[in-house]
Amino acid sequence: MLSSAQTQVLRLLCDTIVPSLPHPGDTDGFWARSATDVGADQGVLAMLATMPDEQQAAIGGLLDILALQGFGTASPESREQILTTLSLASAPAAAGIGSLTSVILLITYGAVGPDGRNPNWTRLGYPGPVAAAPADGPAITPVRPDGGDLELDADVVVVGSGAGGGLIAGRLAAAGRRVVVLEAGRYRTEADFHQLELAAYQNSYWRGGPQPTGDLNVTLMAGAGLGGGTVINWTNCLKTKDWVRRQWADEHGLTDVATDAFDRHLDRVWRELSVTDQCSELNRVHEAMHRGAEALGWSFATIYRNWDEKRHDAAIAGHLGFGDPSGAKRSTLKVYLEPAVAEHGARVVDGCRAERVLVEQGRAAGVVGRWSSEDGAGTATVTVRAPVVVVAAGALETPGVLLRSGIGGPAAGDYLRLHPCTVTMGDYGTDMQAWWGAPQAGLVNEFANVEDGYGFLMESVQYTTGLGASALPFTTAAEHKQAMADYRNNGSFIGLIRDRGHGRVTLDPAGNTVAWYSLTDDLDVRNMRRAVEAEIRLHHAAGARGIRVLGRGMPGWRFGDDLEAYIDRARRLPLRAGGATLFSAHQMGSCRMGADPATSVADPRGELHDTEGVWIGDASAFPTPSGTNPMITIMALASRTAANIEEVAR
Numbered sequence: 107m108l109s110s111a112q113t114q115v116l117r118l119l120c121d122t123i124v125p126s127l128p129h130p131g132d133t134d135g136f137w138a139r140s141a142t143d144v145g146a147d148q149g150v151l152a153m154l155a156t157m158p159d160e161q162q163a164a165i166g167g168l169l170d171i172l173a174l175q176g177f178g179t180a181s182p183e184s185r186e187q188i189l190t191t192l193s194l195a196s197a198p199a200a201a202g203i204g205s206l207t208s209v210i211l212l213i214t215y216g217a218v219g220p221d222g223r224n225p226n227w228t229r230l231g232y233p234g235p236v237a238a239a240p241a242d243g244p245a246i247t248p249v250r251p252d253g254g255d256l257e258l259d260a261d262v263v264v265v266g267s268g269a270g271g272g273l274i275a276g277r278l279a280a281a282g283r284r285v286v287v288l289e290a291g292r293y294r295t296e297a298d299f300h301q302l303e304l305a306a307y308q309n310s311y312w313r314g315g316p317q318p319t320g321d322l323n324v325t326l327m328a329g330a331g332l333g334g335g336t337v338i339n340w341t342n343c344l345k346t347k348d349w350v351r352r353q354w355a356d357e358h359g360l361t362d363v364a365t366d367a368f369d370r371h372l373d374r375v376w377r378e379l380s381v382t383d384q385c386s387e388l389n390r391v392h393e394a395m396h397r398g399a400e401a402l403g404w405s406f407a408t409i410y411r412n413w414d415e416k417r418h419d420a421a422i423a424g425h426l427g428f429g430d431p432s433g434a435k436r437s438t439l440k441v442y443l444e445p446a447v448a449e450h451g452a453r454v455v456d457g458c459r460a461e462r463v464l465v466e467q468g469r470a471a472g473v474v475g476r477w478s479s480e481d482g483a484g485t486a487t488v489t490v491r492a493p494v495v496v497v498a499a500g501a502l503e504t505p506g507v508l509l510r511s512g513i514g515g516p517a518a519g520d521y522l523r524l525h526p527c528t529v530t531m532g533d534y535g536t537d538m539q540a541w542w543g544a545p546q547a548g549l550v551n552e553f554a555n556v557e558d559g560y561g562f563l564m565e566s567v568q569y570t571t572g573l574g575a576s577a578l579p580f581t582t583a584a585e586h587k588q589a590m591a592d593y594r595n596n597g598s599f600i601g602l603i604r605d606r607g608h609g610r611v612t613l614d615p616a617g618n619t620v621a622w623y624s625l626t627d628d629l630d631v632r633n634m635r636r637a638v639e640a641e642i643r644l645h646h647a648a649g650a651r652g653i654r655v656l657g658r659g660m661p662g663w664r665f666g667d668d669l670e671a672y673i674d675r676a677r678r679l680p681l682r683a684g685g686a687t688l689f690s691a692h693q694m695g696s697c698r699m700g701a702d703p704a705t706s707v708a709d710p711r712g713e714l715h716d717t718e719g720v721w722i723g724d725a726s727a728f729p730t731p732s733g734t735n736p737m738i739t740i741m742a743l744a745s746r747t748a749a750n751i752e753e754v755a756r
């Protein structure tokens with residue numbers, strides 16, 4: 107809890123970041139509206155209340171320092187100066203001010219009032235939710251402890267129900283195995299999807315939305331809930347590239363992955379997910395991408411999506427990263443988990459975080475987890491006894507389960523790959539309506555393999571107001587507000603590299619995972635710089651009149667400026683905290699498969715080297731990154747792992 111003096115400083119901080127500014131012709135009050143006018147201070151306080159005590163204390167301490175610097179009585183200009191001076195004085199202060207600034211911007215432009223709208227959206231030209239969520243009830247009923255601890259018996263317990271875990275649970279249940287799924291997130295259905303950004307982060311994202319790595323270098327995004335990332339991801343379906351399959355076969359011992367056998371897994375997943383290219387209308391951002399690629403002679407491809415053509419509505423598809431209320435999305439929840447429960451007797455426990463794998467006589471014996479009710483009032487221990495354990499908690503959490511259990515060997519948590527990406531915005535001088543249509547409908551794959559099997563893909567992103575505002579580098583309040591006033595004219599391209607270098611997942615003293623990642627591998631640095639350059643050239647060729655690479659201290663380019671000088675400057679942006687803004691929505695490899703127990707956790711079939719009966723079922727199992735958006739590869743690999751588990755059981 108903040109003191110009233112600290113709360114007062116917080117309010118001033120909010121209105122220093124987003125102040126009320128006089129502006130001619132401010133008909134909708136955008137310029138006059140400050141952060142506290144939309145309740146950003148209340149939002150930050152609510153967010154703080156959910157944080158651990160020591161983080162709250164650190165933020166309180168930062169507010170005390172601001173007070174000591176005279177923040178409370180300073181003029182608005184002096185307050186901005188105090189923030190700049192303090193940020194330059196110490197790295198922790200810079201990190202603290204940076205985080206608070208991001209949260210204030212996220213809430214100011216993302217939060218909604220009782221009418222379900224944010225008043226700033228009028229200036230942004232954002233219509234907000236386009237359809238009421240349907241009233242349909244849930245298709246299945248999760249098992250939930252009822253006043254006491256829960257003990258279950260099964261043939262297989264699956265930890266995590268995303269792209270990998272959801273598929274494996276479905277396949278094994280359909281094959282007649284008694285399956286229990288433990289999922290840390292909650293079961294959400296179409297009725298829960300109100301097309302609101304902040305609610306979606308809270309309800310369906312890992313740790314409540316975008317989170318930095320421990321070293322602050324990369325912002326991580328992942329799904330959490332029954333169906334995992336497949337419930338909120340952007341439905342971009344790409345098959346595994348041949349050169350990646352050969353690398354996994356030749357260097358990591360997954361020999362069948364380079365053969366027709368793996369094609370059969372890919373094709374089956376493709377079919378089951380109803381993947382189609384018939385629902386990928388190009389919005390104006392994708393039209394710009396297409397135009398730019400044509401002008402430069404670069405390849406452009408329409409994206410295939412796991413989507414039910416009969417339920418398709420392009421206006422709703424633009425919000426699918428907040429959960430899809432139309433029911434068109436073919437997530438693992440729809441395709442595998444709901445049928446597993448409804449037709450094959452599988453049991454799912456949502457809100458249950460697996461803490462550790464039970465190991466007896468050196469082999470799997472089950473899983474112990476901690477369940478909590480959604481309001482936090484009820485808690486229980488859940489014990490599932492089973493001879494087969496599939497760990498599929500996502501590459502950020504699977505290593506946590508193994509490390510807490512003391513299994514997996516020296517590679518557990520190592521070799522974390524992120525497909526880190528930079529973002530470049532193009533200002534086209536006209537309303538881009540980037541909120542319309544599938545967030546990823548086309549891509550430039552010209553540079554997928556520029557050096558040794560490594561390269562980058564160029565794609566677009568889902569339109570967001572909150573994350574978009576917080577990702578726009580903050581220089582001065584007036585500049586940021588101007589950038590938001592022009593936000594509607596912008597479209598973003600990302601350059602997502604297949605990373606050769608890697609990070610690591612470790613445990614903090616409380617047993618929670620922390621991801622670490624430095625982009626320092628020389629090939630990765632080269633490819634990221636190539637990607638930044640390509641993003642700029644693509645916008646320029648498409649006719650953007652302004653270009654802005656997202657990064658601290660990086661100015662924008664305006665029509666008439668020297669483009670080559672801008673590219674040169676952008677290529678020199680440091681690729682770490684305080685430099686280029688780096689995002690990752692693709693975490694992989696942190697409990698990888700391979701032949702060598704010193705450098706891999708699981709054998710080439712997916713079973714742990716050191717613990718019989720424990721299998722890795724998610725993106726953690728990738729020996730190296732896929733280089734393509736990973737969902738289809740994760741699922742094809744999970745399909746293969748499910749078959750391997752069945753084979754052992756026979």
Ligand SMILES: Cc1cc2nc3c(=O)[nH]c(=O)nc-3n(C[C@H](O)[C@H](O)[C@H](O)COP(=O)(O)OP(=O)(O)OC[C@H]3O[C@@H](n4cnc5c(N)ncnc54)[C@H](O)[C@@H]3O)c2cc1C
Pocket residue numbers: 265266267268269270271288289290291327328329330331332333334335336338339340341342343344427458459460461498499500501503504507546691692693723724725726734735736737738740
């Ligand atoms: C915004 C966004 C957009 C994306 N768009 C695309 C796209 O268009 N195409 C594509 O190919 N990929 C996309 N991805 C990536 C893709 O969704 C993920 O790579 C994929 O879902 C990862 O699958 P997984 O099985 O490894 O883990 P996840 O799908 O992340 O599932 C892991 C599950 O485990 C649960 N869990 C975690 N810890 C525990 C625990 N201790 N106990 C029990 N459960 C636990 C989590 O809550 C989660 O539900 C996107 C990702 C994001 C975030």
